[in-house]
Amino acid sequence: MKKKIIALMLVVCIMAVCFVGCDEIFKKNDQRDFQQAIATVQYTSTVNGQTSTQSGKIMKGEFALSFNNNAYYYVQYYGLTYSQAGTYIINSLAQRELMTLFAKAYVITNNVDGLEISKLPENCTVRELLTAAEVEKAIKSTNDDLKEALDKLIAELIAEDEKNAASTTTPADVVEDSSDDDVTYKVIFDSDGGTAITTLNVGEGKRVAKPTDPTKDGYTFGGWEYFGGDKDGEWFDFSTDTISVKTTLKAVWYEYTEPRALLVAEEEVEEEEFDPLAPVAVQPPYFFSSEYQSRSNEYLTFEDENYWNYLSDAIAQLKKNLASTYRDYDYYLESQLKTVLLEKFERDVYAEALTETGYAEKVQAEYERVIAQNEESFAMSDTNYETALKDSLSSTYYHPYSSTTYGFTNNILLRFSDENLATLTSAIANGTATTEQIKALRDNMAQNMNILVSNPDYDTEATCDEHTCDEDSTCDPMTCPNHACNSTPDENLTEDYNHMISFEYSADEGWHVAYNVTECATMAYLKTEWPAFTTDEKIGVVNQIKATLDAVVAATSDAENAISYTESIYWIRKVTEAWLYLVGDDSGGTSTDSNNGGLGYLISAEGESGYINEYETQARSLIALGTGSYSTNGTVDGFYVVGDNCIDEKTSDVSTAYAGIFIIVVSEVPYDTNFYTQSGGTATMENGILPLDYVVTVAKDDEDNVTIYDTLYDSILEGRKSEIYSILVNQFMNDKLEGHSGEITVDEDVYNAFFAG
Numbered sequence: 001m002k003k004k005i006i007a008l009m010l011v012v013c014i015m016a017v018c019f020v021g022c023d024e025i026f027k028k029n030d031q032r033d034f035q036q037a038i039a040t041v042q043y044t045s046t047v048n049g050q051t052s053t054q055s056g057k058i059m060k061g062e063f064a065l066s067f068n069n070n071a072y073y074y075v076q077y078y079g080l081t082y083s084q085a086g087t088y089i090i091n092s093l094a095q096r097e098l099m100t101l102f103a104k105a106y107v108i109t110n111n112v113d114g115l116e117i118s119k120l121p122e123n124c125t126v127r128e129l130l131t132a133a134e135v136e137k138a139i140k141s142t143n144d145d146l147k148e149a150l151d152k153l154i155a156e157l158i159a160e161d162e163k164n165a166a167s168t169t170t171p172a173d174v175v176e177d178s179s180d181d182d183v184t185y186k187v188i189f190d191s192d193g194g195t196a197i198t199t200l201n202v203g204e205g206k207r208v209a210k211p212t213d214p215t216k217d218g219y220t221f222g223g224w225e226y227f228g229g230d231k232d233g234e235w236f237d238f239s240t241d242t243i244s245v246k247t248t249l250k251a252v253w254y255e256y257t258e259p260r261a262l263l264v265a266e267e268e269v270e271e272e273e274f275d276p277l278a279p280v281a282v283q284p285p286y287f288f289s290s291e292y293q294s295r296s297n298e299y300l301t302f303e304d305e306n307y308w309n310y311l312s313d314a315i316a317q318l319k320k321n322l323a324s325t326y327r328d329y330d331y332y333l334e335s336q337l338k339t340v341l342l343e344k345f346e347r348d349v350y351a352e353a354l355t356e357t358g359y360a361e362k363v364q365a366e367y368e369r370v371i372a373q374n375e376e377s378f379a380m381s382d383t384n385y386e387t388a389l390k391d392s393l394s395s396t397y398y399h400p401y402s403s404t405t406y407g408f409t410n411n412i413l414l415r416f417s418d419e420n421l422a423t424l425t426s427a428i429a430n431g432t433a434t435t436e437q438i439k440a441l442r443d444n445m446a447q448n449m450n451i452l453v454s455n456p457d458y459d460t461e462a463t464c465d466e467h468t469c470d471e472d473s474t475c476d477p478m479t480c481p482n483h484a485c486n487s488t489p490d491e492n493l494t495e496d497y498n499h500m501i502s503f504e505y506s507a508d509e510g511w512h513v514a515y516n517v518t519e520c521a522t523m524a525y526l527k528t529e530w531p532a533f534t535t536d537e538k539i540g541v542v543n544q545i546k547a548t549l550d551a552v553v554a555a556t557s558d559a560e561n562a563i564s565y566t567e568s569i570y571w572i573r574k575v576t577e578a579w580l581y582l583v584g585d586d587s588g589g590t591s592t593d594s595n596n597g598g599l600g601y602l603i604s605a606e607g608e609s610g611y612i613n614e615y616e617t618q619a620r621s622l623i624a625l626g627t628g629s630y631s632t633n634g635t636v637d638g639f640y641v642v643g644d645n646c647i648d649e650k651t652s653d654v655s656t657a658y659a660g661i662f663i664i665v666v667s668e669v670p671y672d673t674n675f676y677t678q679s680g681g682t683a684t685m686e687n688g689i690l691p692l693d694y695v696v697t698v699a700k701d702d703e704d705n706v707t708i709y710d711t712l713y714d715s716i717l718e719g720r721k722s723e724i725y726s727i728l729v730n731q732f733m734n735d736k737l738e739g740h741s742g743e744i745t746v747d748e749d750v751y752n753a754f755f756a757g
Contacts, residue, residue, distance in 0.1 A: 038060040363716060
């Protein structure tokens with residue numbers, strides 16, 4: 001984000017006035033009071049040889065809204081008084097208005113985007129100074145903001161209706177009071193290890209008030225059933241069952257298997273860069289027009305079809321909320337038009353940087369500066385200069401990984417079951433087994449283990465009514481025997497399980513990762529566990545992972561649709577990520593806030609990296625082969641390691657041990673000369689120095705790869721843009737721009753009345 005010299009140009013937010021009931025420091029609801037000018041701005045300049053004087057005002061109501069939305073934070077987090085916060089806010093609003101006047105004069109004087117205006121800026125509306133594409137952008141932005149407010153209002157209306165429906169009970173649903181009954185019976189709740197539930201005394205023939213569901217670590221609550229007596233084992237129905245004897249109800253629990261991380265959606269394609277000169281056939285309609293709100297025109301869309309039933313009521317409420325603050329659609333559209341004008345001004349100022357020359361020399365100078373700086377820093381120390389120089393040059397500007405690492409790997413962990421961990425723990429705690437015997441036990445477990453496979457279609461918000469559980473019970477489809485999704489046969493065939501993921505080509509999608517197994521969206525996992533290694537007709541998970549990675553490598557030699565070396569690195573990572581979701585049992589490997597953004601583990605250049613020795617050795621041998629590798633010689637099946645750090649440490653504590661099968665794939669090796677050569681590099685890496693055309697960011701398409709030169713150039717160019725913009729704005733704000741002058745005047749009476757009122 002580019003730094004601007006103006007500290008805060010507050011834009012009035014639609015959302016702030018679309019809801020009622022918000023706490024405010026100051027509230028005024030008189031239209032006349034709202035429209036008072038609390039500050040005025042005036043800007044004088046020379047435009048096309050004529051003297052131009054523009055003026056604008058900041059309304060008291062506009063200031064009040066910004067103050068109510070922001071003043072508390074300035075006081076709470078920046079130590080300002082409310083008076084100081086008010087001064088800061090009013091100056092920010094005034095500066096934005098003054099910048100708008102400056103931008104109007106600038107756009108006309110410099111014929112930005114080929115604009116030809118003979119009138120003075122004070123005689124032009126902001127809209128006249130914008131292209132059709134820019135006006136369209138402002139209208140769409142205003143419509144989108146109002147749509148967001150509308151969505152929230154509709155959601156509130158739906159929630160209110162649901163609340164009212166829930167509170168409307170019939171006499172049959174009311175549990176009668178038993179406090180004055182002569183005959184009562186105890187109803188005991190046996191939570192079976194869950195949170196305690198208080199015993200109730202219930203009158204004869206009356207129903208039981210349903211308690212809050214108990215909780216139990218590692219389990220999902222299924223409901224209550226009779227314990228003992230004639231109805232032992234039957235479900236208890238709180239809506240119909242009555243009490244005539246002392247009754248014990250026992251909690252029913254289903255073991256809970258925590259779902260792995262949800263499947264990460266493909267990154268959205270970045271929007272095309274805005275083109276202010278793009279042709280626009282017809283401007284979009286305004287938000288409150290019948291054309292925009294007509295369902296048939298498809299300007300207004302909702303994910304939930306139920307929203308359409310509340311549209312008219314929500315629109316009426318939205319208009320009412322806007323009217324209560326004396327704002328309307330035109331007010332917000334004008335604010336957006338001013339924003340687009342300021343963007344136009346900024347874009348034109350930046351264009352000066354693009355016309356300048358000498359960037360190649362600046363890039364070379366910066367490149368040499370970093371090299372010289374590090375040579376001086378490390379020449380007199382014991383640190384390896386070549387490694388340090390590579391680390392600094394790559395990480396200082398652009399390399400996405402830590403400069404202290406040697407290699408970067410993705411790790412798919414197929415974790416042992418709790419039973420297997422208990423067996424290993426027992427063998428270690430016994431103290432009589434040798435390390436070799438424990439490893440043999442562990443390897444045997446790996447060869448015979450089954451893997452729980454995640455459902456690619458799993459959705460935490462999905463609902464399914466295909467069950468026969470009690471209406472009020474929490475029925476986990478993964479464990480509840482009464483849930484049809486769980487009790488029906490697995491529809492995935494052996495052939496599907498044998499090729500759970502494939503890397504394939506199609507005319508429509510090109511090369512892509514395909515999932516060939518599926519299940520009801522409420523199910524976190526597939527119904528059938530699958531062996532880790534090939535057994536009879538079942539192709540093992542480990543074997544399948546290797547096959548899909550081999551398919552990526554084979555695609556580089558595809559006769560008709562070959563992919564490049566860099567594309568293969570991209571797809572190796574995507575295939576690995578797919579398997580991480582499907583079978584990976586190490587949440588740290590996919591977490592977004594640990595292990596380097598969820599991309600995998602780092603292996604240090606020297607010494608211990610904190611992981612098991614077998615893993616460390618295996619990872620180093622893979623890293624030596626270069627980026628994108630996943631296979632080494634002399635290991636079981638080529639590319640995985642069965643490991644558990646409790647073996648070498650001889651400890652019985654396996655709570656933090658990664659026990660199971662590690663499948664290791666090298667995603668990135670900094671300074672990989674093999675990768676550099678194959679990805680188009682031409683220079684040599686002499687004296688441990690990365691050349692300017694070294695690729696530091698690998699993309700799917702070769703043309704999107706980023707070199708050291710690219711990143712240095714972009715950094716220098718962006719810096720120059722900001723410098724040019726800052727100089728111009730500083731001159732303007734400080735009245736040092738020749739032939740220009742701006743003035744901000746605050747009406748002290750109105751300002752003081754605001755705080756006094």
